[in-house]
Each structure stands twice: as C-alpha cells, then as structure tokens.
Amino acid sequence: MIKINNITKSFGQLEVLKGMTTEIRKGEVVAIIGPSGSGKSTLLRCMNLLEIPTTGSIIIDGQDITAPKADVLKIRQKIGMVFQHFHLFPHMTVLNNLTYAPIKVKGMSKAQAETKAKELLNRVGLSDKADVYPSRLSGGQKQRVAIARSLVMEPEIMLFDEPTSALDPEMVKEVLEVMKGLAHTGMTMAIVTHEMRFAEEVSDRILFIDHGQIIEETPPKEFFQNPQSERAKQFLEKVR
Ligand code: ADP
Ligand code: MG
Numbered sequence: 001m002i003k004i005n006n007i008t009k010s011f012g013q014l015e016v017l018k019g020m021t022t023e024i025r026k027g028e029v030v031a032i033i034g035p036s037g038s039g040k041s042t043l044l045r046c047m048n049l050l051e052i053p054t055t056g057s058i059i060i061d062g063q064d065i066t067a068p069k070a071d072v073l074k075i076r077q078k079i080g081m082v083f084q085h086f087h088l089f090p091h092m093t094v095l096n097n098l099t100y101a102p103i104k105v106k107g108m109s110k111a112q113a114e115t116k117a118k119e120l121l122n123r124v125g126l127s128d129k130a131d132v133y134p135s136r137l138s139g140g141q142k143q144r145v146a147i148a149r150s151l152v153m154e155p156e157i158m159l160f161d162e163p164t165s166a167l168d169p170e171m172v173k174e175v176l177e178v179m180k181g182l183a184h185t186g187m188t189m190a191i192v193t194h195e196m197r198f199a200e201e202v203s204d205r206i207l208f209i210d211h212g213q214i215i216e217e218t219p220p221k222e223f224f225q226n227p228q229s230e231r232a233k234q235f236l237e238k239v240r
Helices: 040-047 072-078 094-104 110-123 139-151 169-184 196-202 220-225 230-239
Strands: 002-011 014-024 029-033 055-060 079-082 157-161 188-192 205-210 213-218
Touching (some): 014 055, 040 055, 072 079, 094 110, 110 139, 169 196, 196 220, 205 220, 205 230, 213 220, 213 230
Parallel strands (some): 029 188, 029 205, 079 157
Antiparallel strands (some): 205 213
16 A cells, blocks of 8 residues: 655755655554654655655555655545644534535535534544534544544545644543554554554554664564564663
8 A cells, every 4th residue: 555665854964764665555554653753753744745755755556656746635635644733623613624625625515524524423432522613622532533534535544643642641542442443444554653552452563763764663562572673672661
C-alpha cells in the first residue's frame, strides 16, 4: 500500500530524515516510536504530502505521490490523518464537522453525508453528540469526533500522530479502543505513539526511529522483549 524509497527531508541546513526505506502492506498496522525530535511526525507528514521529501519517493497504491505531477488533493482523499490537537472546526456542530468534507470535496448529498456521519458517530460511541459544538466535548470525545471525521471520507490509509498525547489519562483508553476497533476492520494504519502497551498489543510491526533513521523494524513482541540496538534499549528503559 505504501512504499517509502530512501526519503530524506531537510529544513534548511537541518536534515531531519536521513534516508528512510520501508513498506506498509494493505491492512497492516505500524507503530512508529522513538525519541522526541527524531523525525516521526515528519515521516508521517511526508506520507500525505503535508511535507514534501527532499529526495526519494513515496508510492501509494502504485502511484508515485512525490512525482511533480501528482494530484495532491486526490491523494489526500485516500489518506486520513488524526493529529494530537484534534483540529475540529469550532464553529460547526459535530455533525457538520463530519459532513463538511464529503459534501464539499466528494459532492455527496447532504442526506447521504448525514446518514454516513451518524453511522460513524455511532461507531465511535458519540451518537448523542451530533448537534453539540466541539467546545462542549471532552478531549477524548473531540479526538473520537476527529477520527470519525477522517473516516467519513472513506480513506484507505489512516495516519495518527500522537492521537492521545494531549489527553487526560482517563480519556486515553476510549480513543485507543476506537483505534483498536479500526485496526480490526483491516484498515491500513501508521501510528506515532508513546503508548507502548497499545503499540505492543495492536501493531503488526514497530518502526523505531532515532535521529532521522529507521533503527529497528520488527514485530512488537520481538522489539519489546529483545530490542537489538543500544538506542532502542535506552529508549525503552526511559519510557517503561
Ligand atoms: P518527532 O515527531 O519525532 O518529535 P519531528 O518530525 O516533529 O520529530 O521533528 C524532527 C526535527 O525536525 C526536529 O528537530 C524539528 O525541530 C525539526 N522540524 C520539524 N518540522 C520543521 C519545520 N517545519 N521547520 C524546521 N524544522 C522542523
Ligand atoms: Mg511529533
């Protein structure tokens, strides 16, 4: 589904990604972990062209999204992204947050979009919040709305950048449960997270990143029980 071929990314003099190569298969759930500043967000943002790699290429579903003629809007429709800070539209109800893009971008009818939106609100456990404004929601509820809002566009890939890092501890679980449910539907997912237990339980593979490089790429059991690199050992000692 996603092929990342030796990508680098520099901001001015600073090389943030130093040649990363990996693949994510259809239906695979990959957890991206590593120290702060190691390039996790930048890697994720390259996957939906919020950042453009300086060199190298990214192929999604057979299409080179880094080619100069790539249709960025079309590519982004295939890929949902959920951020640490929800980015909901504050002046729209929850329902309208969900229906806005399908109507505007996909040309869905209002009725159709609302039916789909309500289905998804139900799926994330928020059927009763359709008519409220985001300011009335807890952080966990906001993040579940943000996930539903991405899913309403029927993406083939979902990217998550520390989706629970801004939440109070008691709200982390409800969001992780929604993500786990999504993983079980066969969604292709790349998740930057500090939730090690979640990563171990839900992911098919861990990408451990440090200083702009993929240092380890292994099944979660192997990674957590027997990390190969000194850097991964040190990182795990700090976070566990
Ligand atoms: P992580 O998500 O692993 O914490 P990031 O990918 O956000 O790391 O950042 C990696 C490095 O790139 C950091 O040193 C950060 O300051 C730098 N960086 C990220 N985005 C930009 C940007 N738009 N301009 C300049 N430097 C950036
Ligand atoms: Mg980050």
